[in-house]
Amino acid sequence: xxxxxxxxxxxxxxxxxxxxxxxxxxxxxxxxxxxxxxxxxxxxxxxxxxxxxxxxxxxxxxxxxxxxxxxxxxxxxxxxxxxxxxxxxxxxxxxxxxxxx
Amino acid sequence: xxxxxxxxxxxxxxxxxxxxxxxxxxxxxxxxxxxxxxxxxxxxxxxxxxxxxxxxxxxxxxxxxxxxxxxxxxxxxxxxxxxxxxxxxxxxxxxxxxxxxxxxxxxxxxxxxxxxxxxxxxxxxxxxxxxxxxxxxxxxxxxxxxxxxxxxxxxxxxxxxxxxxxxxxxxxxxxxxxxxxxxxxxxxxxxxxxxxxxxxxxxxxxxxxxxxxxxxxxxxxxxxxxxxxxxxxxxxxxxxxxxxxxxxxxxxxxxxxxxxxxxxxxxxxxxxxxxxxxxxxxxxxxxxxxxxxxxxxxxxxxxxxxxxxxxxxxxxxxxxxxxxxxxxxxxxxxxxxxxxxxxxxxxxxxxxxxxxxxxxxxxxxxxxxxxxxxxxxxxxxxxxxxxxxxxxxxxxxxxxxxxxxxxxxxxxxxxxxxxxxxxxxxxxxxxxxxxxxxxxxxxxxxxxxxxxxxxxxxxxxxxxxxxxxxxxxxxxxxxxxxxxxxxxxxxxxxxxxxxxxxxxxxxxxxxxxxxxxxxxxxxxxxxxxxxxxxxxxxxxxxxxxxxxxxxxxxxxxxxxxxxxxxxxxxxxxxxxxxxxxxxxxxxxxxxxxxxxxxxxxxxxxxxxxxxxxxxxxxxxxxxxxxxxxxxxxxxxxxxxxxxxxxxxxxxxxxxxxxxxxxxxxxxx
Numbered sequence: 001x002x003x004x005x006x007x008x009x010x011x012x013x014x015x016x017x018x019x020x021x022x023x024x025x026x027x028x029x030x031x032x033x034x035x036x037x038x039x040x041x042x043x044x045x046x047x048x049x050x051x052x053x054x055x056x057x058x059x060x061x062x063x064x065x066x067x068x069x070x071x072x073x074x075x076x077x078x079x080x081x082x083x084x085x086x087x088x089x090x091x092x093x094x095x096x097x098x099x100x101x
Numbered sequence: 102x103x104x105x106x107x108x109x110x111x112x113x114x115x116x117x118x119x120x121x122x123x124x125x126x127x128x129x130x131x132x133x134x135x136x137x138x139x140x141x142x143x144x145x146x147x148x149x150x151x152x153x154x155x156x157x158x159x160x161x162x163x164x165x166x167x168x169x170x171x172x173x174x175x176x177x178x179x180x181x182x183x184x185x186x187x188x189x190x191x192x193x194x195x196x197x198x199x200x201x202x203x204x205x206x207x208x209x210x211x212x213x214x215x216x217x218x219x220x221x222x223x224x225x226x227x228x229x230x231x232x233x234x235x236x237x238x239x240x241x242x243x244x245x246x247x248x249x250x251x252x253x254x255x256x257x258x259x260x261x262x263x264x265x266x267x268x269x270x271x272x273x274x275x276x277x278x279x280x281x282x283x284x285x286x287x288x289x290x291x292x293x294x295x296x297x298x299x300x301x302x303x304x305x306x307x308x309x310x311x312x313x314x315x316x317x318x319x320x321x322x323x324x325x326x327x328x329x330x331x332x333x334x335x336x337x338x339x340x341x342x343x344x345x346x347x348x349x350x351x352x353x354x355x356x357x358x359x360x361x362x363x364x365x366x367x368x369x370x371x372x373x374x375x376x377x378x379x380x381x382x383x384x385x386x387x388x389x390x391x392x393x394x395x396x397x398x399x400x401x402x403x404x405x406x407x408x409x410x411x412x413x414x415x416x417x418x419x420x421x422x423x424x425x426x427x428x429x430x431x432x433x434x435x436x437x438x439x440x441x442x443x444x445x446x447x448x449x450x451x452x453x454x455x456x457x458x459x460x461x462x463x464x465x466x467x468x469x470x471x472x473x474x475x476x477x478x479x480x481x482x483x484x485x486x487x488x489x490x491x492x493x494x495x496x497x498x499x500x501x502x503x504x505x506x507x508x509x510x511x512x513x514x515x516x517x518x519x520x521x522x523x524x525x526x527x528x529x530x531x532x533x534x535x536x537x538x539x540x541x542x543x544x545x546x547x548x549x550x551x552x553x554x555x556x557x558x559x560x561x562x563x564x565x566x567x568x569x570x571x572x573x574x575x576x577x578x579x580x581x582x583x584x585x586x587x588x589x590x591x592x593x594x595x596x597x598x599x600x601x602x603x604x605x606x607x608x609x610x611x612x613x614x615x616x617x618x619x620x621x622x623x624x625x626x627x628x629x630x631x632x633x634x635x636x637x638x639x640x641x642x643x644x645x646x647x648x649x650x651x652x653x654x655x656x657x658x659x660x661x662x663x664x665x666x667x668x669x670x671x672x673x674x675x676x677x678x679x680x681x682x683x684x685x686x687x688x689x690x691x692x693x694x695x696x697x698x699x700x701x702x703x704x705x706x707x708x709x710x711x712x713x714x715x716x717x718x719x720x721x722x723x724x725x726x727x728x729x730x731x732x733x734x735x736x737x738x739x740x741x742x743x744x745x746x747x748x749x750x751x752x753x754x755x756x757x758x759x760x761x762x763x764x765x766x767x768x769x
Contacts (some may be wrong), residue, residue: 021457030629035405060326081300087308090305090308090309091311093314093315094314094316096309096312096315096319098296098298098321099155099297099298099299099300100300101300101301
């Protein structure tokens with residue numbers, strides 16, 4: 001899809017849907033939304049739907065940042081404690097590395 | 102020269118080159134046999150042994166002859182990491198501490214350059230925690246360094262003389278000068294790859310091997326284990342025979358060493374194993390015409406005894422659960438159950454290489470067997486030893502029945518005579534064996550290991566005879582020293598020997614003999630030597646049946662097995678049908694078959710062996726760091742340059758590539 005060839009109300013519709021669907025534990029969708037519509041929201045000359053698009057872009061950014069923090073802290077916590085959690089860590093692992101505790 | 106000629110020359114050159122087709126990888130590396138490497142084993146709490154880094158540990162070769170050579174490189178080595186090539190005797194706890202303290206050594210290559218006085222990496226008290234009293238009051242193996250049970254964070258490899266010469270040559274050519282410039286020039290290096298999959302301990306690697314969520318299921322470790330061999334002197338085929346109690350004659354089947362693939366085990370277990378087989382053979386011939394006997398003899402050969410008595414623990418476990426030799430007593434199973442309490446007297450053969458006497462280590466509950474032995478004695482020194490019992494399978498039985506009467510018969514009193522216990526040097530020269538290959542037994546000298554073993558067998562067999570029959574032997578049978586000679590030859594020198602030819606069955610014959618080894622191994626790989634030894638026991642204690650051609654009995658009973666085997670050592674080609682009571686029983690620690698076994702309890706052996714993919718050793722010339730940086734820089738610059746070029750080509754595509762109408766399908 002090429003945003004340049006889209007009407008403004010179509011853009012708003014798309015941005016809104018991306019934002020909504022992101023609530024289904026899809027932080028990457030929020031991230032895509034934020035990056036994709038960044039130019040539309042902040043760099044294009046003003047138009048009617050821009051204000052709303054801007055809002056969705058900002059919320060998507062906040063959402064994806066929060067998710068990123070959560071995921072990063074989990075990854076760090078898991079990697080640091082994997083050996084000491086023992087059986088629990090093995091049970092929630094999809095890949096168990098070879099040759100390390 | 103025109104273009105055509107030029108092209109032909111180029112083509113010819115290509116053809117010449119293809120004659121020496123060798124991959125760059127193969128030109129760079131010199132490959133060694135990497136099998137004789139230390140590997141990782143695990144128990145309920147620890148990991149022991151060695152492992153390289155994933156993909157191999159690399160270091161600059163440094164040839165070491167004395168400890169000062171090693172100290173020299175530790176202080177003056179300016180390279181990033183070193184792998185010393187050092188003599189075996191330097192591998193001791195003090196050296197390891199030195200190496201571990203300084204993070205410069207990434208692996209060890211060992212070689213042998215002289216005759217050693219002692220070499221054993223077993224503990225000073227083998228199997229201490231599985232013995233009855235769990236103490237180490239007597240250092241049975243006084244020289245034991247315990248390195249077999251140490252966790253080494255680097256690979257340790259043992260090289261033969263040819264490989265050592267290659268390494269030494271490379272070292273003197275490239276490394277052995279100007280040590281202060283080691284950080285600046287290209288050096289001869291070696292890569293040891295012995296990466297072990299398992300880690301931490303047995304419960305952890307077992308759990309991970311069985312993990313259901315693991316997307317890439319890997320087996321991390323296998324339990325150590327194999328098969329025990331057992332047999333009875335008199336078949337238990339009638340009520341009278343079943344009611345008899347037993348004299349158990351036991352020995353161990355396995356040994357270990359620090360290096361994969363080298364498990365000679367001459368003094369222990371081979372000497373005791375040969376004594377065991379020769380005793381069984383003599384006993385069988387003595388009782389041929391005996392019909393009234395008071396006790397039966399239970400022959401037991403345990404496997405995995407080196408690792409906390411795997412085999413005997415399992416036999417005792419099975420006996421107490423009413424599953425030895427077979428699970429239940431029913432109509433179809435005429436095999437009576439044998440329990441620990443049925444064993445009236447338990448005799449175990451420990452190290453029985455030549456020593457200055459025979460020592461009988463008694464259990465707390467005394468038996469009168471020692472006096473019987475004395476009456477049949479032909480040794481200048483036969484002593485009874487009371488007090489602590491040496492590490493032996495009898496500990497598994499004593500744990501179940503502290504009142505068991507028994508003895509461990511060995512050539513040592515309070516410390517092993519064998520200075521190479523569980524090492525690669527417990528080999529043929531350690532027992533001073535020479536093969537005489539004779540049917541004339543008088544040519545075997547009286548001070549040979551053969552005579553020693555034959556004398557022990559004779560004393561034992563005659564004593565056991567008077568114990569089970571109730572009177573002294575008066576027949577004309579003698580112990581067969583020529584059989585002892587042959588058996589040693591089988592286990593020490595040539596596995597394709599007469600005895601193995603006599604008992605071999607097709608399946609075993611097809612397997613190369615060099616795969617024979619006395620290490621218990623893992624349960625998933627059958628130990629062929631165990632089968633060969635079992636069949637030898639069957640051959641020596643079996644009864645010859647009138648042959649109907651097929652050598653199978655119509656009504657199938659687990660009491661007997663039937664084998665076609667050679668008539669005698671002198672007549673290998675004519676076969677007879679032997680009926681034997683010999684059978685195998687699983688030697689897997691109960692810890693691995695009890696569903697909710699508490700690993701922390703330490704009740705049973707918990708040893709397992711890590712899995713691995715490759716054991717390789719290769720030598721190569723490591724480029725100077727400046728050279729390496731240069732190569733990296735060239736590569737990086739090429740990549741960046743190509744990106745820039747591509748960018749410009751792409752942005753100016755319309756100029757460079759003239760298209761018909763500058764029209765892409767999507768725009769039109």
